[in-house]
Amino acid sequence: MVKKILKWTGLVLGAFLVILCLAYAYVSYDIGQRMEKKYTFAPERLDVAQDQALLSRGKHLVAIKGCTDCHGPDLAGKVMIEDRALGRLVAANLTKGQGGLPAHYSTTDWVRALRHGVDPNGKALLFMPSHETTLLSAQDMAAIIAYCQSLAPVDKPLPASDLGPVVKVMAYLDKMPLLSVEKIDHGKPMVAQVDTVEGVAMGKYLAVSCSGCHGTNLQGGDPVAPGFPPVPNITRAGHVGKWTKVQFIQTLRTGKTPEGKQLSNENMPWKMTAQYTDKELASLYQYCQSIQ
Ligand code: HEC
Numbered sequence: 034m035v036k037k038i039l040k041w042t043g044l045v046l047g048a049f050l051v052i053l054c055l056a057y058a059y060v061s062y063d064i065g066q067r068m069e070k071k072y073t074f075a076p077e078r079l080d081v082a083q084d085q086a087l088l089s090r091g092k093h094l095v096a097i098k099g100c101t102d103c104h105g106p107d108l109a110g111k112v113m114i115e116d117r118a119l120g121r122l123v124a125a126n127l128t129k130g131q132g133g134l135p136a137h138y139s140t141t142d143w144v145r146a147l148r149h150g151v152d153p154n155g156k157a158l159l160f161m162p163s164h165e166t167t168l169l170s171a172q173d174m175a176a177i178i179a180y181c182q183s184l185a186p187v188d189k190p191l192p193a194s195d196l197g198p199v200v201k202v203m204a205y206l207d208k209m210p211l212l213s214v215e216k217i218d219h220g221k222p223m224v225a226q227v228d229t230v231e232g233v234a235m236g237k238y239l240a241v242s243c244s245g246c247h248g249t250n251l252q253g254g255d256p257v258a259p260g261f262p263p264v265p266n267i268t269r270a271g272h273v274g275k276w277t278k279v280q281f282i283q284t285l286r287t288g289k290t291p292e293g294k295q296l297s298n299e300n301m302p303w304k305m306t307a308q309y310t311d312k313e314l315a316s317l318y319q320y321c322q323s324i325q
């Protein structure tokens with residue numbers, strides 16, 4: 034009797050494993066196909082003047098948009114993650130040193146990457162949040178490009194990304210923005226310039242950088258990946274609704290909330306938000322407060 038039960042349990046488990054393997058093989062094949070797909074977009078021109086005002090705006094944007102978090106403080110790229118479940122995720126060297134962008138990488142190539150999420154060959158950029166950079170104003174995009182083009186070349190060859198099973202499954206289930214090219218409304222024209230007056234409109238524009246984790250309506254939700262904490266609601270319905278502007282700014286500068294919780298930079302990138310100006314943080318506060 035016991036033998037029989039064991040036999041049947043073994044068979045059921047075996048069948049289950051086979052199904053799991055087949056499902057994973059399918060997921061892996063599907064993601065592979067989507068990664069190999071070639072895209073073509075009409076080249077777009079953007080005037081990028083190398084003047085001082087634009088360069089310092091670019092430097093600020095590169096800090097507050099998290100470019101340096103992924104691409105490293107000198108933007109020479111880095112291996113962001115390397116483990117068995119997630120695989121190896123590598124952010125490109127954005128300088129023109131060894132292992133960096135090719136010498137002929139033009140402004141049009143920059144715009145293609147930031148607007149459409151593909152490289153000069155039309156291949157999807159993996160994990161590059163182009164679904165967010167595509168919403169930058171033309172002026173801000175020009176500032177970022179001008180600054181990046183002015184970077185000193187850093188010789189830093191990097192290995193290629195190699196996706197692990199957890200990343201493939203999460204990307205397949207749309208729980209991870211692996212292929213931003215698929216998320217972008219490619220026909221949407223760039224706005225020339227955005228409002229620089231403190232207020233809700235400016236906050237909304239800036240909150241694009243929060244939406245990747247806090248959600249498009251900033252109402253939070255599930256953890257961004259297994260092992261991370263759930264993402265809080267930062268509209269007036271959450272803690273933020275009870276905070277003053279000064280408390281909000283302090284939280285985003287120090288990572289310490291008025292409730293006394295120290296946020297870890299790994300979960301909530303407050304070292305990035307610390308670099309926003311007062312005006313920018315005040316605008317984000319107003320925008321968060323404006324959402325019911
Ligand atoms: C979440 C991490 C992350 C952030 C934030 C990020 N990048 Fe990237 N970026 C990547 C990764 C990873 C790649 C490599 C993609 C690949 O090789 O498929 C990449 C690729 C690129 C490329 C493409 C180079 C090429 O081969 O054509 C450019 C340009 C770029 N990033 C610029 C930026 C700029 C500018 C910012 C800030 C506005 C930024 N990135 C923010 C992760 C990031």
Ligand code: HEC
Binds near residue numbers: 272
């Ligand atoms: C990489 C994901 C990520 C990004 C990007 C991000 N956050 Fe967060 N944020 C989190 C997580 C996760 C927590 C909760 C951390 C914890 O519980 O330890 C958090 C916590 C917070 C809190 C504290 C809320 C509370 O109830 O205590 C505020 C405020 C906040 N974030 C604002 C922002 C703003 C504003 C932006 C954009 C400028 C932003 N976050 C961008 C992931 C993110």
